[in-house]
Amino acid sequence: EVQLVESGGRLVQPGGSLRLSCAASGFTFSSSWMHWVRQAPGKGLVWVAHIDIDGSPTSYADSVKGRFTISRDNAKNTLYLQMNSLRAEDTAVYYCARGGDYPTVWGQGTLVTVSS
Amino acid sequence: SYELTQPPSVSVSPGQTARITCSADALSKKYAYWYQQKSGQAPVLVIYEDSKRPSEIPERFSGSTSGTMATLTISGTQVEDEADYYCYSTDSSGNHGGVFGGGTKLTVL
Numbered sequence: 047e048v049q050l051v052e053s054g055g056r057l058v059q060p061g062g063s064l065r066l067s068c069a070a071s072g073f074t075f076s077s078s079w080m081h082w083v084r085q086a087p088g089k090g091l092v093w094v095a096h097i098d099i100d101g102s103p104t105s106y107a108d109s110v111k112g113r114f115t116i117s118r119d120n121a122k123n124t125l126y127l128q129m130n131s132l133r134a135e136d137t138a139v140y141y142c143a144r145g146g147d148y149p150t151v152w153g154q155g156t157l158v159t160v161s162s
Numbered sequence: 163s164y165e166l167t168q169p170p171s172v173s174v175s176p177g178q179t180a181r182i183t184c185s186a187d188a189l190s191k192k193y194a195y196w197y198q199q200k201s202g203q204a205p206v207l208v209i210y211e212d213s214k215r216p217s218e219i220p221e222r223f224s225g226s227t228s229g230t231m232a233t234l235t236i237s238g239t240q241v242e243d244e245a246d247y248y249c250y251s252t253d254s255s256g257n258h259g260g261v262f263g264g265g266t267k268l269t270v271l
Contacts, residue, residue, distance in 0.1 A: 093260040105257035
């Protein structure tokens with residue numbers, strides 16, 4: 047069974063940094079493209095970032111470009127999202143998802159709250 | 163980037179047909195995908211590449227496109243289909259970036 051488990055979400059102050067992790071199991075992670083998608087409380091889904099099989103290339107939404115970095119460790123079957131210079135508007139549940147052109151299977155998400 | 167436009171809400175009675183639309187000029191050249199998100203849960207893919215249905219999704223879910231509009235149709239809508247539905251398509255960068263529609267709340271009453 048494909049399983050994705052996000053972790054690392056917490057309360058962080060504006061301007062702070064946070065690294066999210068996504069542990070993958072039940073499929074060949076090293077052969078899978080991966081996405082991060084977020085959802086602010088009560089709002090819709092927003093695509094955030096994508097990474098290819100071996101870590102490059104990557105792509106980002108304009109709203110996070112230059113602040114967030116997606117990466118992966120295929121030896122550990124883990125996807126990461128490094129988030130710097132966090133803003134209140136980054137407050138959201140962050141989902142990782144397996145997929146190439148589109149997300150297929152999603153994790154349950156981890157909540158990031160940016161507030162002083 | 164571009165926007166995918168969905169109606170904020172659609173209501174349907176149980177057993178009736180629900181149709182949720184998604185529009186953008188780009189959809190004339192790109193695939194549409196549809197996700198169902200029930201309250202407090204992660205999204206689930208229900209339609210991919212305009213009209214294909216994952217094996218685990220009930221046959222009452224179908225997708226179609228015409229010009230710049232994609233449509234998700236739920237035939238014989240059931241109470242458990244009440245959820246938010248999002249369309250998705252790829253952006254123009256060619257690097258697997260994507261765009262979601264604003265979402266449609268389907269109410270079954």
